[in-house]
Amino acid sequence: MPVKYVLKLYVTGATPRSQAALKSIKKILSEAYKGAYSLKVIDVVKHPKLAEDDKILATPTLIKILPPPVARIIGDLMDKEKVLLGLDLVAVR
Amino acid sequence: MKKLTNKAGQYKIDLQALKESEARFRNIVLWSPDAIIVTDAKGKIEYMNPAAEGVFNRKLESFIGTDFGLALVDGESTEIDIFRPGKDPGVGEMHAVETEWMNKKKRLITIRDITERKRAEQAIRDAQEYAESIVATVREPLLVLDADLRVIKANKSFYWTFQITPEKTENRLLYDVGDRQWDIPKLRELLEKILPKNTVFNDFEIEHDFPTIGRRIMLLNARRIYREGNKTQTILLAIEDITECKQVTELKKALTDLERSNQELEQFAYVASHDLQEPLRMVASYTQLLEKRYKDQLDQDAKDFIGFAADGANRMQRLINDLLAYSRVGTRGKSLEPTDCHTMLGQAIANLSMVIEENHAVVTSDELPTVMADASQMVQLFQNLIGNAIKFRGEESPRIHVSALEKGNEWVFSVKDNGIGIEAQFSERIFIAFQRLHSREKYPGTGIGLAICKKIVDRHGGKIWVESELGKGSTFYFSIPKRGSVK
Numbered sequence: 026m027p028v029k030y031v032l033k034l035y036v037t038g039a040t041p042r043s044q045a046a047l048k049s050i051k052k053i054l055s056e057a058y059k060g061a062y063s064l065k066v067i068d069v070v071k072h073p074k075l076a077e078d079d080k081i082l083a084t085p086t087l088i089k090i091l092p093p094p095v096a097r098i099i100g101d102l103m104d105k106e107k108v109l110l111g112l113d114l115v116a117v118r
Numbered sequence: 119m120k121k122l123t124n125k126a127g128q129y130k131i132d133l134q135a136l137k138e139s140e141a142r143f144r145n146i147v148l149w150s151p152d153a154i155i156v157t158d159a160k161g162k163i164e165y166m167n168p169a170a171e172g173v174f175n176r177k178l179e180s181f182i183g184t185d186f187g188l189a190l191v192d193g194e195s196t197e198i199d200i201f202r203p204g205k206d207p208g209v210g211e212m213h214a215v216e217t218e219w220m221n222k223k224k225r226l227i228t229i230r231d232i233t234e235r236k237r238a239e240q241a242i243r244d245a246q247e248y249a250e251s252i253v254a255t256v257r258e259p260l261l262v263l264d265a266d267l268r269v270i271k272a273n274k275s276f277y278w279t280f281q282i283t284p285e286k287t288e289n290r291l292l293y294d295v296g297d298r299q300w301d302i303p304k305l306r307e308l309l310e311k312i313l314p315k316n317t318v319f320n321d322f323e324i325e326h327d328f329p330t331i332g333r334r335i336m337l338l339n340a341r342r343i344y345r346e347g348n349k350t351q352t353i354l355l356a357i358e359d360i361t362e363c364k365q366v367t368e369l370k371k372a373l374t375d376l377e378r379s380n381q382e383l384e385q386f387a388y389v390a391s392h393d394l395q396e397p398l399r400m401v402a403s404y405t406q407l408l409e410k411r412y413k414d415q416l417d418q419d420a421k422d423f424i425g426f427a428a429d430g431a432n433r434m435q436r437l438i439n440d441l442l443a444y445s446r447v448g449t450r451g452k453s454l455e456p457t458d459c460h461t462m463l464g465q466a467i468a469n470l471s472m473v474i475e476e477n478h479a480v481v482t483s484d485e486l487p488t489v490m491a492d493a494s495q496m497v498q499l500f501q502n503l504i505g506n507a508i509k510f511r512g513e514e515s516p517r518i519h520v521s522a523l524e525k526g527n528e529w530v531f532s533v534k535d536n537g538i539g540i541e542a543q544f545s546e547r548i549f550i551a552f553q554r555l556h557s558r559e560k561y562p563g564t565g566i567g568l569a570i571c572k573k574i575v576d577r578h579g580g581k582i583w584v585e586s587e588l589g590k591g592s593t594f595y596f597s598i599p600k601r602g603s604v605k
Contacts, residue, residue, distance in 0.1 A: 080184045
């Protein structure tokens with residue numbers, strides 16, 4: 026299956042918030058786009074340069090690169106509907 | 119607002135009001151310690167207040183026009199990690215509202231820096247966890263009381279030691295816990311009189327009869343802690359049960375006393391018997407001299423009397439010699455070294471060769487181990503046991519068999535004979551010094567042999583006993599620990 030969805034998740038080290046966000050996003054994406062997505066997780070503590078280039082102010086920040094347009098959400102990434110809606114994506118049901 | 123009639127005036131005053139309002143809100147935004155970010159409907163940053171630079175630890179001009187993204191907030195606010203280049207990450211509390219401004223949808227996001235608050239909260243949690251883990255971990259029973267002496271918490275050790283459940287302890291007045299078994303006058307005095315004045319008391323010993331666990335001796339330590347935060351007092355009460363400890367201490371003392379008196383006694387026996395020999399030798403030699411020199415002047419009665427006196431002196435000499443031999447087991451013993459028991463048995467047999475020959479005795483043995491022992495005492499041990507076996511022989515010629523069995527941490531030796539045997543009721547008495555079962559005329563000797571055996575075995579940390587039936591021979595057993603050390 027070709028990768029249609031490309032996303033970047035910025036997190037901060039291993040804080041509980043980062044862990045929870047990562048877990049939630051993985052679940053949401055695999056439920057919605059199993060096998061068709063690629064998620065890159067970037068730790069701002071380890072890669073501050075990448076975070077600065079991407080104008081990250083706080084985490085968790087999720088950036089959708091593909092499909093266009095680029096969109097980002099920040100904050101509470103627990104709610105599947107809100108996340109997909111916020112990224113301008115519609116869940117495959 | 120004041121009603122205005124003049125149209126031009128109204129415009130002017132409205133503008134004034136607007137200006138005032140604008141200034142008020144501008145000030146709020148400018149001086150707010152929280153980062154305030156205004157984005158358009160799509161999340162593009164339009165404005166950031168000065169505080170934002172502090173919160174995010176950098177210049178933010180270049181962020182205007184970039185994508186902040188859609189802030190998702192669960193309920194009122196959401197905690198986020200703040201990325202602060204050159205500084206450890208912080209924690210923020212993010213609020214987000216949608217609003218309309220000049221007919222355009224805007225998003226107003228505020229981020230409050232709660233890094234310090236979080237750190238303080240964590241420090242408090244850590245401290246609390248630390249304190250609680252101490253209370254839980256200490257092996258001593260521990261009670262946490264409030265100012266009214268109500269139990270806030272008790273640790274496992276308390277419940278275990280005093281056989282009570284948390285349900286029957288927590289949130290109760292200490293004196294009511296466990297059928298008022300803590301309503302002890304001395305404890306009341308400590309908690310109600312001494313503690314309010316001194317904040318601390320140390321090592322107060324109290325003794326109390328508990329219905330569940332009996333009489334206990336306890337060592338009490340308490341500390342009054344004043345907590346500034348909620349202006350309350352907490353009392354920490356540690357209760358150490360020293361009943362067993364005390365008993366052990368007393369026992370140890372008794373044991374030390376006993377050991378010392380035993381040593382003194384041994385020393386005394388040795389010195390006494392040694393010093394007794396000299397005057398006794400005088401009695402014996404002068405009696406002999408009397409007999410030799412005045413033989414012709416004495417009548418038969420006098421000769422008989424001298425004979426009795428000489429006999430008594432001889433017997434006493436033997437007793438003293440035996441007593442000396444007995445006390446030497448303790449005082450003249452050598453350190454324990456690996457000793458081949460087979461060789462020691464051989465030596466004992468050699469020492470007894472005359473008696474063995476006279477009695478046509480046969481001594482056999484299985485393979486014997488090497489044990490940690492005092493070699494010369496092992497020889498004496500075998501010699502006494504085999505000697506006895508021959509001395510208390512039956513009608514048949516004596517057959518004696520020596521063997522050893524490994525049993526756990528020790529070797530159990532046995533010396534089996536076909537002699538006259540011993541009645542079970544005497545099987546303990548025979549090991550006591552100078553205790554005899556038979557008359558001197560029938561079996562000569564003072565009755566020290568087995569006492570010496572017992573003392574030797576005791577000194578090696580073992581036990582000696584006999585299994586026998588009258589007329590059917592006896593088997594003497596003794597055990598020697600493998601890792602021997604002198605007792």
